[in-house]
Amino acid sequence: MLAFRLGFLDVGWLDLIDIALVALLIYQIYNLVRGSVASRVFIGYLLVYLAYLLVKALGLNLLTTILEYFISVGALALIIIFQQEIRRFLLLIGKSTNVANSRWLRRWLLRQSGMPEPTTPLRPILDACKTLSTEFSGGLLVIRKNDDMQKFAQSGEVIDAEVSKPLLLAIFSQYSPLHDGAVIISDGRILAARCILPVSDDDELPPALGFRHRAAVGMSEATDAAVIAVSEESGRLALALNGELFTNLTIGELEDRLGRYLREPGLPKPELQ
Structure with a gap:
């Protein structure tokens, strides 16, 4: 697999795709919570997580352990804080992926039954x-x-x-x-x-x-x-x-x-x- 070295990291094409997908996910989550109090909580939690990745890469074991405990407890807190936003996100996914409500499926079934589209x-x-x-x-x-x-x-x-x-x-x-x-x-x-x-x-x-x-x-x-x-x-x-x-x-x-x-x-x- 093609890869190149960035400082002390070996970065491959799959890593770049992974980073791009994570960035897209974070952007969509930010759009979902933008303008609410939850957006400031989300940004604060994101900064803490970036700090955790940095200290882990630098090998600061004690600080890494402390931030790991904070992040594990914070994940549960985020579910409680963002419960309304999570509900809206799941509703959005459900609307877009519901096969039973697909217009193309409905049209095909109506065409097979010979009934006109109401x-x-x-x-x-x-x-x-x-x-x-x-x-x-x-x-x-x-x-x-x-x-x-x-x-x-x-x-x-x-x-x-x-x-x-x-x-x-x-x-x-x-x-x-x-x-x-x-x-x-x-x-x-x-x-x-x-x-x-x-x-x-x-x-x-x-x-x-x-x-x-x-x-x-x-x-x-x-x-x-x-x-x-x-x-x-x-x-x-x-x-x-x-x-x-x-x-x-x-x-x-x-x-x-x-x-x-x-x-x-x-x-x-x-x-x-």
């Missing part, structure tokens, strides 16, 4: 959001893409009705017992209303955002669903996709982002009528 009509959803925004009624709508929504639908009241503007407006009316919580829409049908969604704990979200918007981001972090939040105070429209929140959208911008996100390569555009 689509959700966007026009009644957009019309309802426009009215809710105008009337400052507030609303939270989850539109399924690939991930299963049954667990979240079971947290609310099952409806299982065709999606329509009058029904959505009736659900989010201030006099309706179903207006609290979220509506879950899948394949052109309203599965359930008054559903409970996971709330994001992202410290980078603006403090002014309310519970409805944090629930929208939390749902988009946990699943690949598109989540629309209509502010009850300002009537502004927001869309959460893959943990990112787009705020102050016009109805045209909402339609464009939502349609592009739900549209899969090679499939027809989601119905707007």
